[in-house]
Amino acid sequence: MGGPVRDTAAMIAGMAPVLRRGRFVFAETEDAALLARAFAVVREEEGTTAILPEEVAAAAGLDTGLSMACITLTVHSALDGVGLTAAVSQALAAAGIPCNVVAGVQHDHLFVPAERAEAALARLRGLSAPEAPPLPDPVPEVTIRPATPADDDAIWAILKPAIEAGDSFTADPRGGRAGAFAYWRPPGASNFVAEVGGQTLGTSYLKPNHAGGGAHVANAGYCTAPEARGQGVARALLAHSLHEARARGFTAMQFNFVVETNTRAIDTWARAGFAVVGRLPGAFRHPTEGRVDALVMHRAL
Template sequence: MRIRPAHPEADADALWRVLEPMIRAGDTYTLERDMSRADALAYWLAPAHATFVAEGDGEMFGTYYMRANQRGGGAHVANCGYVTAAEASGRGVARAMAAHSLEEARRRGFRAMQFNFVVSTNVRAVRLWESLGFDVVGRLPGAFAHPTMGEVDALVMYRRL
């Protein structure tokens, strides 16, 4: 597997193929479930985001973006969003992207990484982040309207780099 910077034009179709199922499911991100392809790509490839793709054998396995979590006094803390293609689940893609993002964040001068809104029912993601040294530093009771489970908690997770 290779992780490289995304190319907005050349990768658009493959990015949409990875992003659309996550958006339509509506169970891990606070994005509108009816979000258009154009709006989803504009969000994922926003100018403030450094976007990467994980690929192999001519297929995109996943993607992540990195940005400063806040401006000014909070700009030394990175924030990321990750999506693994459904067909690549269980193959170490998320872990590889997470490891890449931690190294990339250090290389870019970030001193910590924070996830502002990890849906508590996304157990695999929570377990992965904890295995990589992230701590739950906050819990937002009922903050996420899960499409099948109703209101569930969202977690704030943090790690120094």
């Protein structure tokens, strides 16, 4: 990873805001157990403030009247950088949206009233990406090529655990190999595989998001083997699909159904210039988390 960004324009253009899951409240407490569960703690002469998950505060009998959403700016902004906080606060203030900023070493976190979260995201997206952001660079250590029938066993080995887990994809976990390939090879899709050192560690598809009037927008999907973690395979597949989509004449790419608990993927897409443009409340039945939201993510090419 690169170092922190200090240039004002670069911080604003690359901030890639992401709405975190859950709601938060600001509460005054000295309870050590609660402080240990806080998102952040601020100690002042008058007392200690904890930013707590709303359900934690409610269970402790604390006031949850002001429910806040947290938007993380995923750019690694420098602590001595100038202009990002001012630009963000001014943009939200112009829309009448209150904003409380908490800075970490890596990122800035904006706490806004929960009912204004989507409006705040839209405002920040307009501020950060008035034009298409640059495409991510390829990952040279990963080779990506079109899939052939000879790759079917390797692709199935990658898809099987991910689909059967039932926590990210909308394919039937009980659909077996035939169901998985029907899901991964919809009409009009091109399939690819990613290799590291001759081993197949990932697969993707690329297709038009819709036919007719929607055919200029691309859609893609990605799946990696568990042993691919930390090798840049997901980033490589994403970069390849974006470059391939642009070469094919698509003007944008859209992910229609990103499960909100898939935070690692959401962070990867956001760093590549995708913005959350929609939220489908309770649209996915997660096997352990119950009903969770699905996100619609989009970026121009």
